Amino acid sequence: MFRLLNIEFHKLKHSKASKVLIITYFILLTSTALIATINFDFAQVQFHLAEMGVFNFPYIWHLSTYLSSAIKFFLLLVIVSMMANEYSNKTLKQNLIDGLSKKEFVLSKFYTVIIFSLASTIFVFFVSLILGLIYSDFTEIAVIFSDLEYMLAFFIKLVGFFSFGLFLGILIKRSAFAIGAMIMWFMFESFIKGMLHWKLKGSVDFIMQFLPLESMSNLIKEPFTRFSAVKSIAKQIGEDLSKDYTVHFFNIIIVIVWTIIFVYLSYWLLKQRDL
Amino acid sequence: METILVLKNLDKKYGSIHAVNDLSFEIKKGNVYGILGPNGSGKSTTLGIILNVVNKTSGEFSWFNGTKSTHEALKKVGAIIERPNFYPYMTAKQNLKLVCKIKEVSTQNIDDKLKAVNLFHRRDSKFSTFSLGMKQRLAIASALLNDPEVLLLDEPTNGLDPQGIHEIREIIKTIAINGTTILLASHLLDEVEKVCSHVVVIRNGVKLYEGRTEEMTASNGFFDLKTEGNQDKLESLLENFEGIYSIKKEADGKFIAILNRDISAAELNAYLFQNNVVLSHLVKRKPSLEQQFLTLTNSKS
Structure with a gap:
C-alpha cells in the first residue's frame, strides 16, 4: 500500500498544476472557517457571527463540515486530472508495461483519494477545534467531543465524491469532459427529483436517497436552520424549522456502497479496455 | 536453453478484424528475435498482449515458464513501445525514478543508464522539451533500469532521422552483445537482418515463417x-x-x-x-x- 501511495505522490509532487490546486484547497479550507470571524458593521448594527454562537460546540462540527465540503471541487479537479492525464499522456500504458497491475493502478488512485479525504478531515477537525476553543460559550470536554459523527460523515462524503470523480476520469478519459459529466449527472439527479415530486408526491425522499450525489449531500444536512438565532426568528413568524439534522447510519452505508461500486467499476473498465 | 516466453495459439479479434490469428512461438534465452511483418500485420498487438495492455481473445502466453504473474514478470522485462510515454512535466531523472519505484529496483542505476544513452547532460530537463530521438533514448534508458533479462522493442527507430536510427541501433547491438535476450518488432528488413539471429514473419496476424535469420535467406539459393x-x-x-x-x-x-x-x-x-x-x-x-x-x-x- 505504501509503495502504491509513494508512486502516486511521486506523480503529484512534480506536477505544478496539482500542487497549486492542492495548496489552494487547503488555504480555502482554512478560510471558510475564518469567514465567520469577520465583523460586519452596517447601519450601526454590529453583526459579529462569532458572538452569535456559530462557533459553539458541538454546533461548529456541523457548520464547518458543511461549509468545507463546498470547496471539495478543487480537489475533484486534481483527482479527475490525475486519472485522465494518465490516458492523455499514455502513461497508464507505460505504467502497466513497467509492471504495475491494473488492480494496483486503480488502488494507487483510490488510496490517494483516501489520504486526501483523511487529510481534509483532520485539517477541518483542528481548524474547528481551535476556532471553537477561542469562541465557544461551552468548553466542557463532554460538549466539545459530542456530535463528532459529522467528522466521520465528512470523511465518507469526500471519499464517495472523489471515487465518483475517479470513475468518471477513467470512463471519459478527459478531465474537462469528466467534470462536465459530473455536472450533467447532478442535473440529471435534480431532474429525477423534480419528476418524482410531480408524479408521486410522498416517497420522493425515499427514492432519492439512493442516488449517489443525493446520498452524499444527505450525509450532512444544511446547518443554518438549526442555528438558534435563525430558529427563534422563524418561530416568531410562525414557521417550524425543526428537522432531523443527525447523521444517519443508513446514509453512510449507501455512500460506502456507492464508493465500492465506483472503485470496482473503474477497475472493471480498465480491465476490459485495450490500451 | 532456458525459455523466456511462450505464446500458444494466441488470438485477438477487434470486432471483425482478426489482428492476431492462432500465433505460437517461443523465445529462448540469449537470442535476438525479430518479429517481421508489414504495417498492420499484428506485431504491436502481439506485443501489447504479452505486455498486459491488450486483452487476448483466446490462447495463452507465459513468461519465464509461468512461474510469475504477468505483471510481476514484467518487472524483469524492459519494453519500448512505438511512442515513448512519460510524464511531460517531470524531468528525465524524475521520470526514471518513478519507473524504479514501479519496478521496485534501486535508483542507483539511473545515472549510469542516462550516460549509456547519452542523456546525462539533460537529466534535469523536462521530458516535454526533448526531441523524438531523445525521448526514444530515454525510453531505452528506462527499459534498461532493471537490467532486464529480456528487452522488447517495438519499431524503435520509427520516425527517427538517420543519425537517431544509427544511435539506437548501436545501443541495441551493445545490449545484444552483453547477452540480453531481445525481441524486436519491425517492418524494416535491414534492421532485422543486421541485428537478429532468429526471425518470426507474420502477416495479417498469421505466422508465415519462424527460424534462424540466415536459414530464411539461405534456404533457397x-x-x-x-x-x-x-x-x-x-x-x-x-x-x-x-x-x-x-x-x-x-x-x-x-x-x-x-x-x-x-x-x-x-x-x-x-x-x-x-x-x-x-x-x-x-x-x-x-x-x-x-x-x-x-x-x-x-x-x-
Whole structure:
C-alpha cells in the first residue's frame, strides 16, 4: 500500500498544476472557517457571527463540515486530472508495461483519494477545534467531543465524491469532459427529483436517497436552520424549522456502497479496455 | 536453453478484424528475435498482449515458464513501445525514478543508464522539451533500469532521422552483445537482418515463417546462367539435375535455376561441361531478406 501511495505522490509532487490546486484547497479550507470571524458593521448594527454562537460546540462540527465540503471541487479537479492525464499522456500504458497491475493502478488512485479525504478531515477537525476553543460559550470536554459523527460523515462524503470523480476520469478519459459529466449527472439527479415530486408526491425522499450525489449531500444536512438565532426568528413568524439534522447510519452505508461500486467499476473498465 | 516466453495459439479479434490469428512461438534465452511483418500485420498487438495492455481473445502466453504473474514478470522485462510515454512535466531523472519505484529496483542505476544513452547532460530537463530521438533514448534508458533479462522493442527507430536510427541501433547491438535476450518488432528488413539471429514473419496476424535469420535467406539459393550454345539442351540438363526444382527462362536468354539443396557453382559447371554445354555466364545468388520477405508475404494472399 505504501509503495502504491509513494508512486502516486511521486506523480503529484512534480506536477505544478496539482500542487497549486492542492495548496489552494487547503488555504480555502482554512478560510471558510475564518469567514465567520469577520465583523460586519452596517447601519450601526454590529453583526459579529462569532458572538452569535456559530462557533459553539458541538454546533461548529456541523457548520464547518458543511461549509468545507463546498470547496471539495478543487480537489475533484486534481483527482479527475490525475486519472485522465494518465490516458492523455499514455502513461497508464507505460505504467502497466513497467509492471504495475491494473488492480494496483486503480488502488494507487483510490488510496490517494483516501489520504486526501483523511487529510481534509483532520485539517477541518483542528481548524474547528481551535476556532471553537477561542469562541465557544461551552468548553466542557463532554460538549466539545459530542456530535463528532459529522467528522466521520465528512470523511465518507469526500471519499464517495472523489471515487465518483475517479470513475468518471477513467470512463471519459478527459478531465474537462469528466467534470462536465459530473455536472450533467447532478442535473440529471435534480431532474429525477423534480419528476418524482410531480408524479408521486410522498416517497420522493425515499427514492432519492439512493442516488449517489443525493446520498452524499444527505450525509450532512444544511446547518443554518438549526442555528438558534435563525430558529427563534422563524418561530416568531410562525414557521417550524425543526428537522432531523443527525447523521444517519443508513446514509453512510449507501455512500460506502456507492464508493465500492465506483472503485470496482473503474477497475472493471480498465480491465476490459485495450490500451 | 532456458525459455523466456511462450505464446500458444494466441488470438485477438477487434470486432471483425482478426489482428492476431492462432500465433505460437517461443523465445529462448540469449537470442535476438525479430518479429517481421508489414504495417498492420499484428506485431504491436502481439506485443501489447504479452505486455498486459491488450486483452487476448483466446490462447495463452507465459513468461519465464509461468512461474510469475504477468505483471510481476514484467518487472524483469524492459519494453519500448512505438511512442515513448512519460510524464511531460517531470524531468528525465524524475521520470526514471518513478519507473524504479514501479519496478521496485534501486535508483542507483539511473545515472549510469542516462550516460549509456547519452542523456546525462539533460537529466534535469523536462521530458516535454526533448526531441523524438531523445525521448526514444530515454525510453531505452528506462527499459534498461532493471537490467532486464529480456528487452522488447517495438519499431524503435520509427520516425527517427538517420543519425537517431544509427544511435539506437548501436545501443541495441551493445545490449545484444552483453547477452540480453531481445525481441524486436519491425517492418524494416535491414534492421532485422543486421541485428537478429532468429526471425518470426507474420502477416495479417498469421505466422508465415519462424527460424534462424540466415536459414530464411539461405534456404533457397539460385543460379543465374547463360550459354551461347544449345539452349534446349541446357534446359533439359538442368531439369534432370537433382537439387534444382524450377527453371525460369528470362527474356534476354538467361536461365534462373532455383535450388532446393546447396549446390556449388563448380559442381554445376562441371556437370554441364561434361555434357558438352559451355556456359558464358554463371552466378550463384542468395535472395536478400527483402526478396524472401516479399515472396513470403505475397505468396499466401
